[in-house]
Amino acid sequence: MADLRIFSYLPNPRVWKATIAARFCGLDIEVRGALPKELKDWLWDYDARPLAEDERQSLSPLARTGRVGLTGAQLFKTDAFLAAQPFGNVPAAFGPGGEVGIFESNSIMRAVARLGAATHQLYGRDAYEASRIDGFLDVSLVFARDAQIYLLALSVGAVDATIHARAKEAFAIYMSGIEQALSPRRNTLVGNGITLADVCFAAELALFMNEYARADQLTSLGLDKILHAGVGSEYPLALAHFDRLLAHEHFRPDLAPYVDKLLSKIAA
Ligand SMILES: N[C@@H](CCC(=O)N[C@@H](CS)C(=O)NCC(=O)O)C(=O)O
Known part of the structure; x- marks a missing residue:
């Protein structure tokens, strides 16, 4: 299992803060996502994935209106996603198992540096x-x-x-x-x-x-x-x-x- 999973629109330099840090620290990061315009057809969840056609209907109670970047789009954010990601944004990172959500790209990158501190000190020496x-x-x-x-x-x-x-x-x-x-x-x-x-x-x-x-x-x-x-x-x-x-x-x-x-x- 990866040390961290990140869900985002792609390509996204803010995701790369974490993947660059991971190369220094020898960590394994799983990145999931798609082009910005495609994320409205994804389930926003730890187990993020493209929605099947019929799911857009059955999961319609989950639809929430995007506010930043994906403004006005109907985004399918699960309750578990919002529990882990209170601001509902991407990039959204998760620790193994998905219970702990880490948000804000700078803090996602900090998580990588902290996890990999024994290998490489990207977060300073003191x-x-x-x-x-x-x-x-x-x-x-x-x-x-x-x-x-x-x-x-x-x-x-x-x-x-x-x-x-x-x-x-x-x-x-x-x-x-x-x-x-x-x-x-x-x-x-x-x-x-x-x-x-x-x-x-x-x-x-x-x-x-x-x-x-x-x-x-x-x-x-x-x-x-x-x-x-x-x-x-x-x-x-x-x-x-x-x-x-x-x-x-x-x-x-x-x-x-x-x-x-x-x-x-x-x-x-
Ligand atoms: N400062 C944040 C920016 C995150 C952000 O604003 N994400 C926007 C896309 S650019 C978003 O997820 N919007 C989803 C929504 O409005 O529901 C970071 O660096 O991670």
């Missing part, structure tokens, strides 16, 4: 480093909230100047802190090795690159790209760090194809 890592994860979540609102609005053609301005400000605050933390010439955010702070940074920046796929929409609204061509010279250390992480053997399998695909949209 309480001070662990707390500094927590600081990076907290700041990342604040950025991720505005980034999520922006990317979801872009994905449905509903972005406006206010949403764009908030995301731009959130990006600048986040990236300035990352740049500062890497000055002068540090190779990781906390301590001397890669930690959860670096894993989270790589995943959130990769996710933000979905902006590349929506450049036309921004142009038609007269809005600039937040990841504009000059962003590399504004945050040279942060972006060099991202490139280093992307090339790392434990990050590459998940993140590289995803980032390459988004980068190809700039070229197009």
Whole structure:
């Protein structure tokens, strides 16, 4: 049995926070899920699975209206799912047997690091480093909230100047802190090795690159790209760090194809 099971829409860089961490720690993670548009045809449960056609009718009492990302969709969430996942979101992780639910991608990744601490210390060498890592994860979540609102609005053609301005400000605050933390010439955010702070940074920046796929929409609204061509010279250390992480053997399998695909949209 896997050390942790995760259910989510796929591909999802937030799931990869956990799978990257698992490679460092030698843990076994089971990932279940499907494309975002297909999750309305899945049973949201520890034993998540595609619904049979007749089940959509018989399980209709379970249908709950999605609020974030899957807004308005009828999602079939079991009572056990909601007992384990009180906010009802994905990625949703479960310990073996499914009774203990772990939610929020940063905390799912923390679970991996804690389970694998004897193999690799991704969550710092002591309480001070662990707390500094927590600081990076907290700041990342604040950025991720505005980034999520922006990317979801872009994905449905509903972005406006206010949403764009908030995301731009959130990006600048986040990236300035990352740049500062890497000055002068540090190779990781906390301590001397890669930690959860670096894993989270790589995943959130990769996710933000979905902006590349929506450049036309921004142009038609007269809005600039937040990841504009000059962003590399504004945050040279942060972006060099991202490139280093992307090339790392434990990050590459998940993140590289995803980032390459988004980068190809700039070229197009
Ligand atoms: N901050 C959370 C984000 C989770 C989240 O907002 N998930 C959305 C999809 S993007 C969801 O599960 N929505 C389901 C619903 O609204 O019922 C994380 O990092 O895990």
